[in-house]
Amino acid sequence: MLLMRLLLVPLLVVLLTLADRRWGPAVTGWLTGFPIVAGPILLLIALEQGPAFASHAALWSLSVVLANVCFGIAYSWAARCLPWWLCLVAGSIGFAAGALALSWHPLPPWPALALTLAGLFLAPRAFPRVQLTTPLPTPARGELPARMLAGAAMVAMVTFLAQRLGPHVSGILTVYPVMSLVLAVFSHLHAGPTHAIRLLGGVVGGLYAFSAFCFVVGMALPRLGIAASFMLALVCALSVQAVTFCIRHPQLVASWRRR
Template sequence: MLLLKLLLVPTLIWLISAAAKKWGPAVAGALAGFPVITGSILLILALEHGPAFAQRAALAAALGTSTNIAFGIAYSWAALRWRWPACLALGLAGYAAAVGLSQLAGLSPGQGALLGLAFLPAAGYLFPKPPPPDPGAVLREAGMAPRMLAGAALVLLITSVSASLGPALSGLLAVFPVLGSVLAVFSQQSAGSAATVRLLRGMVQGFYAFVAFCLSLAWALPGMALAPAFLFALLLAALVQAAVLWRSRHRH
């Protein structure tokens, strides 16, 4: 289990960083929104605490899309003016505020999941427009090893505290912006604020597949074994992701 935590997320960070180089930050953002990190965390929770725990965590994670998007919105606006330490602090403050509000609302797991889905169409309008690239900026390549180490450390922390938090908060923490925070910081360092805003805006597209994954997994877990349930949820998420990307491409 420890090996899974240490290797899976750094591998995903490496793949998405490579996609950013090849296809640009918007495509990388859409891939980062796909439930690769959360799916891994939910699988670890299911193996460690059982399917019922993972089912409730999956519903909470669907609501958690709103908290993750709140991170991206806050980070994006901050990136127009400040360097990454202030942007990361404000992004995490936005995430924490959204988590706090979701807890105060007292929604049922199903209501929370529907709220997370309903927020997605409006979310893109809350991001700033990417600024034009600065022609005088000197871009530099941020190291891959620090990105991978940061991602592994965050997943170890989240899964380590999940048992004491219960499934609802574990589900929200499963949507902690692991990829968003790591990729945003290193994108801002290496490519500037314009690329960072495009990356975080692009993640909204990936969250449609994310919500589909969480809802289908919660539906499948009571009646299916873990492997078929996760494969079913991943297949549905991949179909939703393909449909969203096709629609986005044909709108322009």
């Protein structure tokens, strides 16, 4: 389990960094919203704490998905005039406030899913409007290893805490935007605030798949067991991810079809 934590996330960081350089921050944000960190964390929780614990954690994650959006909105508005570390503080405060509000009176799974989808639909209107005007600069030496180390450290910390604080807190911590935090901070430092804002805005599109994944895991685990539940959740998340990509990035889809 420890090896999985230490190897998987740095590998994902590398792949997302390469995607950022190839397709830009909006597509990278969309990819980041997919449960590439939360999925392994929930699987580890299921294997170590049992299906019932992981089911409750997944449904709590679904309930507070919009806290992830609150992080992105707070960071993005702060990035227009503040340094990255104050933006990180603002984003974390936004996440905490959103998680507290959403978990104050938790909803049953279906209403929670409906509220989350409605919030994701409206969320893009809350981000500042920015346009990329400069090409991505050459990365600094050692930046990629630093991203990998930061990602591994963050997911190890979240997983460690989640296993010890019960399904309620586990679910909330699973939603904490580990990957988008790492990528946004390094993008802010490396390419400027506009790049970070575009990346965080793109995350919203990927959170539809995240929500579908958490919903299916939470509902299916008590009935189907670990392997079948996570496979079904992955299939559903990938299907939702494909649909949102076609809707949000039709130009890329059209260019790939012409090749």
